[in-house]
Amino acid sequence: MGTIHTEQLTKHYGDxxxxxxxxxxxxxxxxxxxxxxxxxxxxxxxxxxxxxxxxTAGRASILGLDCQADSVAVxxxxxxxxxxxxxxxxxTGQDTVELFSGLREHPVDTGYVRTLAGELELDLSKHANxxxxxxxxxxxxxxxxxxxxxxxxxxxxxxxxxPLLQHTVWNLLRREADRGATVFFSSHVMSEVEQVCERVxxxxxxxxxxxxTVAGLKGRALRHxxxxxxxxxxxxxxxxxxxxxxxxxxxxxxxxEVAGEFQPLLVxxxxxxxxxxxxxxxxxxxxxxxxxxxxxx
Amino acid sequence: MRRFPVAAKTLRDYRAAFISIAFxxxxxxxxxxxxxxxxxxxxxxxxxxxxxxxxxGESPLSSPEGFIAAEFFAWIPLLLIVVAVIAxxxxxxxxxxxxxxxxLLAQPVSRRRLLLERFGGAxxxxxxxxxxxxxxxxxxxxxxxxxxxxxxxxxxxxxxxxVTLLFxxxxxxxxxxxxxxxxxxxxxxxxVVAAYFLNLIGASADVLEWPRKLSPFYWADGSRVLVDGFDxxxxxxxLAVAALFVLLALRSFEQRDIASSAGEWxxxxxxxxxxxxxxxxxxxxxxxxxAEY
Numbered sequence: 194m195g196t197i198h199t200e201q202l203t204k205h206y207g208d209x210x211x212x213x214x215x216x217x218x219x220x221x222x223x224x225x226x227x228x229x230x231x232x233x234x235x236x237x238x239x240x241x242x243x244x245x246x247x248x249t250a251g252r253a254s255i256l257g258l259d260c261q262a263d264s265v266a267v268x269x270x271x272x273x274x275x276x277x278x279x280x281x282x283x284x285t286g287q288d289t290v291e292l293f294s295g296l297r298e299h300p301v302d303t304g305y306v307r308t309l310a311g312e313l314e315l316d317l318s319k320h321a322n323x324x325x326x327x328x329x330x331x332x333x334x335x336x337x338x339x340x341x342x343x344x345x346x347x348x349x350x351x352x353x354x355x356p357l358l359q360h361t362v363w364n365l366l367r368r369e370a371d372r373g374a375t376v377f378f379s380s381h382v383m384s385e386v387e388q389v390c391e392r393v394x395x396x397x398x399x400x401x402x403x404x405x406t407v408a409g410l411k412g413r414a415l416r417h418x419x420x421x422x423x424x425x426x427x428x429x430x431x432x433x434x435x436x437x438x439x440x441x442x443x444x445x446x447x448x449x450e451v452a453g454e455f456q457p458l459l460v461x462x463x464x465x466x467x468x469x470x471x472x473x474x475x476x477x478x479x480x481x482x483x484x485x486x487x488x489x490x
Numbered sequence: 491m492r493r494f495p496v497a498a499k500t501l502r503d504y505r506a507a508f509i510s511i512a513f514x515x516x517x518x519x520x521x522x523x524x525x526x527x528x529x530x531x532x533x534x535x536x537x538x539x540x541x542x543x544x545x546x547g548e549s550p551l552s553s554p555e556g557f558i559a560a561e562f563f564a565w566i567p568l569l570l571i572v573v574a575v576i577a578x579x580x581x582x583x584x585x586x587x588x589x590x591x592x593x594l595l596a597q598p599v600s601r602r603r604l605l606l607e608r609f610g611g612a613x614x615x616x617x618x619x620x621x622x623x624x625x626x627x628x629x630x631x632x633x634x635x636x637x638x639x640x641x642x643x644x645x646x647x648x649x650x651x652x653v654t655l656l657f658x659x660x661x662x663x664x665x666x667x668x669x670x671x672x673x674x675x676x677x678x679x680x681x682v683v684a685a686y687f688l689n690l691i692g693a694s695a696d697v698l699e700w701p702r703k704l705s706p707f708y709w710a711d712g713s714r715v716l717v718d719g720f721d722x723x724x725x726x727x728x729l730a731v732a733a734l735f736v737l738l739a740l741r742s743f744e745q746r747d748i749a750s751s752a753g754e755w756x757x758x759x760x761x762x763x764x765x766x767x768x769x770x771x772x773x774x775x776x777x778x779x780x781a782e783y
C-alpha cells in the first residue's frame with residue numbers, strides 16, 4: 194500500500210457524479226500530478242482525502258491511516274493548499290501561522306517559517322486582506338509547508354503566480370520530495386506537470402482515464418519531424434510505416450507526424466540520402482486534450 | 491487561551507459585538523439606577539395593564555425589584571441573545587460561507603473540538619458581556635439610594651446567561667445542520683421572537699398557560715430571581731437544554747460534508763435546479779407507447 198491509496202473512492206452530489214470509483218496509489222517521495230479539466234473531480238478527491246467531505250462509496254488512506262476514521266491523525270501529517278484559497282482577512286500572516294501552529298501537537302519551527310517566508314519573499318506582518326492574489330497564494334503555500342508534512346496535497350499550487358515564482362515553488366516541491374515527502378498536486382497545465390512530476394493521473398468527468406509516467410505520456414505524444422533529402426525525395430506513400438504519417442511536403446523537405454518511437458521512421462529513411470532532420474518537443478497538451486475530450490491516443 | 495486557539499479566535503472575531511454589548515449593559519445599568527429616584531414617586535400610583543407580569547413580574551414598578559426588572563432584566567437578555575445568534579450562526583455556517591473552513595479543518599483538529607472551542611469562545615464573550623452590567627449597578631448604588639441587595643442583582647445578572655447560552659447553542663445547531671448562515675439566522679431569530687412573545691402573551695391568556703412553559707423565557711424570568719433569589723433548578727434546566735442543542739450541533743456537524751464557499755448560494759442553486767428540471771420535464775414529450783419507457 195502506498196503513501197496515498199484509494200479504493201473505488203466515489204462521491205455523488207444528488208444525481209451528479211463528482212468522483213467515480215477512483216483507484217489510485219501514490220508512493221512515498223513521489224511528485225505526483227493530478228490532471229484534469231475544471232470540474233473533473235480533482236478538488237473533490239483531495240477534499241475526500243482530508244475528510245472535508247464524505248465518500249458515497251469506497252475508501253482512502255494516507256500513510257496507512259484511514260482518511261475518515263483517523264482523519265485528525267492523517268491531517269497531522271498532511272499539508273494542504275486549497276484550490277480556492279480563502280484566508281482570514283483580519284489576521285496577519287504571522288497571526289495565521291500562530292493560529293494553525295497552535296492546533297498542532299508540536300508548534301511549528303518559527304525559524305523554518307522565517308526561512309520559507311524569505312524564500313517566497315513574503316511579508317508575514319501584512320494582513321491577508323492587504324495581500325495581492327499572488328502573495329495570498331504564497332501564504333497558503335507557506336501554511337501547507339511549515340510543519341514539514343510527510344504528505345502535501347496541493348490544489349493548483351501555482352495558480353496566480355508569476356513564472357519566476359512558479360519556478361521557486363517547483364523547486365520547493367522538488368526539495369520536499371527529496372527529503373521524502375509525497376507531493377500530490379492537481380493542475381490543468383501540462384507544462385507544469387511535465388516540469389515537476391514523475392507520474393500523473395488524468396481525470397475526466399470524475400473517472401480516472403490514465404495513470405502514467407511523464408515519459409510514458411511523452412511516448413504517446415505526436416511529434417512533427419521535418420526531413421530534408423539530397424537527391425530523390427521519397428514519393429507520396431513510400432514511407433508506409435505504422436505510426437508515421439506524411440503531413441506536408443515542399444521541395445526537398447517532407448514533414449511527418451510520428452506517434453511513439455522514431456525507430457520505424459529511421460529504418461524507412463535508411464534507403465534515402467538525408468541531409469537534415471528536425472524534430473520538436475512532444476506535444477503533451479495534445480495528448481492531454483485527447484484524454485480530456487475522451488479520445489485518448 | 492493559547493491552548494484553545496480557536497476559542498481565542500472566536501473571541502477575537504466577535505470582540506466588537508461583545509465589547510459593544512458590554513458597554514451598553516454597563517451604561518443602561520448605571521442609567522437605570524441614576525433615574526430611579528426621579529421616577530420612583532411617579533410610579534407609586536402606576537398600575538400595569540393586566541397580564542404584564544409576563545414582562546416584569548409581580549413586583550410593583552415603583553419598587554427597586556420591579557423597576558430594574560422592567561427597565562433592565564425584561565429586555566436586556568434579548569440583546570444578549572441577538573449577539574448570541576449572530577455569533578452562533580457565524581461560527582460554523584459563516585466560516586463555510588467565507589471559505590475559510592477548508593483551511594481550518596485541514597489542520598489536525600477534530601470537528602468536535604472545533605465546534606466546542608467555537609461555542610466556548612462565544613459563551614465566554616457573552617458571559618463577560620452579561621456581567622458588564624454589574625459594575626454599572628454597583629456604581630449606581632454608590633450614587634443613589636437603591637434598596638435592593640447586590641446579591642440579588644448578581645443573581646439576576648447571572649440568570650441571563652443560561653437562556654443566552656441556550657439560544658447560542660440552538661443557533662450553532664442550526665448553523666451546523668443547515669450549513670447556511672442566512673437560513674440559520676432566520677430560524678434562530680424566529681424561535682427567539684416566538685418564544686419571547688409566547689411567554690409574554692401566555693401570562694395573560696389562560697389558554698396559553700401550558701404552552702408558555704415551553705418558552706425558555708418563562709424559565710429565565712429575572713423578576714422572580716430578584717425577589718426569590720437564584721433558582722438553580724431553572725437555570726440548570728436551561729443549561730441542560732443548551733447542552734442538548736450542542737450535542738445535536740455536534741451530530742449534524744460531524745456527519746455532513748463541509749460546504750464550499752458557495753454554501754450561501756445553496757438555496758438559490760436548488761431553486762435554479764428545480765426550475766431547470768421543471769422546464770426539462772415540460773419539454774419532454776411523453777413516449778408514444780409505454781413499452782418505450
